[in-house]
Amino acid sequence: MSGRESFDPIQRATVLFQHDPLRVRIIASYLAIFVCCAPAWWYLTSITRLPLPTARVEQLGWTEDVKFPLNIAITRSSSDERVRRSNEAEVEHALHARIQHADPAWHTLDVRISSAEGQLANENSTDTFIVAIVDYLAGASHLVGDHTLSLAGDSANASQIIDLxxxxxxxxxSRRHEVDQQRVAKYSPRYRLAFTLLNEDVSTSGFHSWEIQEAIQDYLEPTLKQLRSLHEFEIETQVQYFAPLGFESERRADDEGQQFHALSSEELKVFVNSAEWSLASSVSADPVLHFILFVPSARHSPTHVINSQGNAAQSNAFIIPQWGGIVVLNPSTPHGQQLDVHTLLPVFKTFHKHLQLLLGISGIPRGTFHVPTSSQPLTKWQLSALQRWRTLENVREATDALRSTIKLIHRIGHLPVKEDVRTFVNAALDDLDELRGALARPHASLARAFDAARDASVHASSAFFHPGMLAMLYFPPEHTYAVYGPLFAYVGVTLLSALVREIQRVRKEREQNHRRMEKDKGRKEGERSE
Known part of the structure; x- marks a missing residue:
C-alpha cells in the first residue's frame, strides 16, 4: 500500500462544508436574497386603501328630506276673480293644515298653489297639474284627465280636493299602496318581460301558437313606450307543449252543479313547477317579469282560481309578488291551432294590470272617472307619482350603500380601496348633487332628478359590491397566517437556526482567541521577568 494518503470524497465534502468562510457566504446569500426580494414581496402583497370622501358621505342627511317642486293651478268656471282667489286660499289653507298636523305624505312635496294663468308658463320646467272646479259634471262628481282633476262646484270643498x-x-x-308594494319588483333600469304560452298537455287540449307579437304591439306597447323613461324592456316569448302541474287540483261543483278543478290560495303558492317548467330562455343579469298563459289539459279542464269564499274568481288570474302574473285560459274547444289577437284581448288586459302592479304604477282613485285626453294609457298623474316614488327609492338605496361602504371599510382594515371604487363613490356623490340641483326652483326637472337618482344608485351599488372588495371581505388575517406559515416555516426556521449557530460560533472563537491572547501575554511577561 502506497504511503500517500488515499482520497476520501465523504471526508473531503465534510471538510469543505465545515469551512467557515464558505458557510458564512452561503448563509449570507440566503439573507441577501430575502432582503432583496422583501420590497417586491411587500409591494405585490400590500393592500391599496385610497382615501374616500367620508366628509361628503356624512353630509348626506339632506337626502332624508327630499322635496319635489309641484304646481297646482286652480281654475273655476266662474269669471269672478274673487271666487277664484277664495278657492286658492281655501285649498292652500287646507294643505298647510295637513302639513302642520305632521302628515308625512306631503313632506316630500313642495307645493305651490295659484291661478292657472300664473302657472302654465312654467309647465315645462316643473310638474303642473290643474284642478278645475266647474258648475256641473254629467254623471260624476269628479273626473281625472291626463293632468287635470275636474270637480263639480256644488260638491267640491278644500278637504275633498286635498284628499283626491x-x-x-x-x-x-297610502295604506293600500303599502300592501301593493309587497308585489312590486325591485327597481331595475332594465327588465326582461317573458311571455309564455304554457300548455299542460297539448296532445289533449291546448294551442300550438299564438299571435303574441301582434298582441304585445296592440295592447302593451303604448304603455311600455310611456315607461321607457324609467326602464328599458327586452321582450321574450315562448310556447311550451307539455307543462304538468306539480300537484293534483281539487274537483268541485259550482252552484249550478257544473264540475271544475279548483286552485286554492295554498295551491297558487306552488303553482309554478320550477322542476319541470323551463321558463328562462336566455342568460342575463336583468330581472325577469313572467307573464304566463296557462291552458289546462282536457282532464283538468275547466280550471278556476277560487276566492276566499270558495267560489270561482271572475278574473281567473293571479299574481306572484315580484315574479309575474298568470292567467288560466279554459279553451272552448279541446284543440285549437292558434290564439288570435281578438281572443288574447281579455288576457292582455289582465297582463296589463299585472304589469302595472309589478312596476308600482298606481291606479286611479276609487270612485273617480278617468277621461283620457289622449291615446296614452297612463296619465301624467300616474307617471309623475311613479317617478317620484322610484326617485326616493333610488336616493335611499344610494345613500345607504354609500354609508355602508364607508362603515365597512373603516371596520375591516384589510379591505382594498382602489381607484375604481373611489371613482364610483365620487360619481354617486356627484349624482346626488345633480339631483339636488334638479329639484331646485325655478328650473326644477323631475326627469333629470330621476336620472340622477338612478345613476347614483347604480354607482353606489357598484362601489359596495365591487369584486375587489368582496374577494377580501371573507379573507381575514388568520387566513394570511395560514398561507404564509407552512410556506416560510421550514426555510425560516432553518435559516434562523443556522444564523444563531454561526453567531454562537463567532462569539466562541472570539472568546477562545481572547483567552489565547491573554495566555500568550502572561507567558511573555513571565519570560521577561526571568
Missing amino acids: LQELLLPYA
Missing part, C-alpha cells in the same frame, strides 16, 4: 290630490300625487304614501 293626495291619492293622485302621493299614492305611495
